[in-house]
Amino acid sequence: MKKTLIIGATTNPARYAYMAAQMLTSKGHTIVNVGIKKGTVSGVEIEEQGEIHNDIDTITLYIGPHLQSGYYDYILQTxxxxxxxxxxxxxxxxxxxxxxxxxxxxxACTLVLLSTGQY
Structure with missing residues (x-):
């Protein structure tokens, strides 16, 4: 199983980040939710960027390029x-x-990768 950090995590069930969290956990992957709004997704609290997780296999991005530069150091340190x-x-x-x-x-699309067994 691949521990996955979701950047752009949200409690909104209509958003793809939410769907990814649900699908990842349903397939047995451990997740870390990082976002700007508080809440819980798939039983995991959404945290702000800050704590560096050193055991992450995959980061999946759900924020646009205009917001990503604020995460460059965080991603590289992870x-x-x-x-x-x-x-x-x-x-x-x-x-x-x-x-x-x-x-x-x-x-790629995390949801497609998971659905087709390519994750």
Whole structure:
């Protein structure tokens, strides 16, 4: 199982980040929710960026490129194996930065990856 950090976590069930949290936990993956609003998703509190989790396999992004620069240091310090750029989150600058640090950038949809057994 891949411990996954969700950036852009939300308690809104209509949002893809919420659906991803639900699907990840239903398939046995441990999640860390990071977002700007308080709440709980899939039994896990949403925390603000700050605490560095050193055991993250995958970060999945649900925030647009215009907000991502505020997370660059956090993502690099977390040092995941990969970062999933869900549709609408693609960011060449961050992808290049990740590659420079040996982290795989992956343009994909977390929900599709999970649904097709490719996660």
């Amino acid at each position: 040092n995941p194996k990969r970062v999933v750029f869900n549709p609408g989150t693609e960011n060449r600058e961050l992808e290049s930065l990740l590659e420079q640090h040996g982290i795989e950038p992956l343009r």
